[in-house]
Amino acid sequence: MSDPEPVDAFELADDEWLARLGPDRYAVLRQQATEGPYTGAYADYADTGDTGVYRCAGCGVGLFSSETKYHSGSGWPSFWIPMNDKVVEERSDASHGMVRTEVACSRCGGHLGHVFNDGPAPTGSRYCINSLALEFDRSDSEA
Numbered sequence: 826m827s828d829p830e831p832v833d834a835f836e837l838a839d840d841e842w843l844a845r846l847g848p849d850r851y852a853v854l855r856q857q858a859t860e861g862p863y864t865g866a867y868a869d870y871a872d873t874g875d876t877g878v879y880r881c882a883g884c885g886v887g888l889f890s891s892e893t894k895y896h897s898g899s900g901w902p903s904f905w906i907p908m909n910d911k912v913v914e915e916r917s918d919a920s921h922g923m924v925r926t927e928v929a930c931s932r933c934g935g936h937l938g939h940v941f942n943d944g945p946a947p948t949g950s951r952y953c954i955n956s957l958a959l960e961f962d963r964s965d966s967e968a
Contacts, residue, residue: 835884835933846883853884854935857920857927858920862900863957869896877963879910879954882932888912889952889960897944897951902959904952905944912951915940928952 840906843851850856864869867879879889879902897903907913911931918927918939928937937958946949 833932835886837877842883846935847923848935850882850957852865853955854933854937857918857936860955860957863911865901867902867956867961869960870936873965875961877961879904879959880962881930881933881935881937882958883930883961885960886930886932887962888930888937889954895912895945897953897955899951899959901938901953903944904946904954908953913937928954931957 830853837845839855842855846854849860853860878887878955879891880887881956887908889906893904893906895903895908896904913928914931916927916929918925925939925941928940929935935958936955938952938954941950941951941953
């Protein structure tokens with residue numbers, strides 16, 4: 826189910842990121858913006874029954890499996906665990922007058938969203954991720 830662990834950092838100059846991502850994805854992945862609730866392409870995508878891998882829209886590394894996506898009611902795509910513990914990194918985020926845990930792609934450093942401790946079993950985690958930070962790679966098998 827999991828992609829090989831990311832080994833090499835994926836780095837670009839700021840103007841290259843903007844050209845690669847476009848303004849909306851650039852704002853989320855490189856400037857830590859957040860898309861509006863219920864506006865993203867994958868907010869309710871779990872209902873489609875499609876299987877596959879949600880990849881970082883910045884560098885393509887596999888982040889989350891469709892098997893761990895669930896409907897949280899938050900308005901953003903939610904997952905209860907990443908594909909492995911090497912693909913995301915967690916950082917303290919004290920912006921907007923609150924302390925949260927930011928989730929970033931460990932390969933390119935792109936901002937993905939935040940993780941909260943109000944998710945379902947077995948982990949209790951809710952990885953609340955911006956749709957603009959993801960690309961869905963549909964497959965018949967995730968192996």
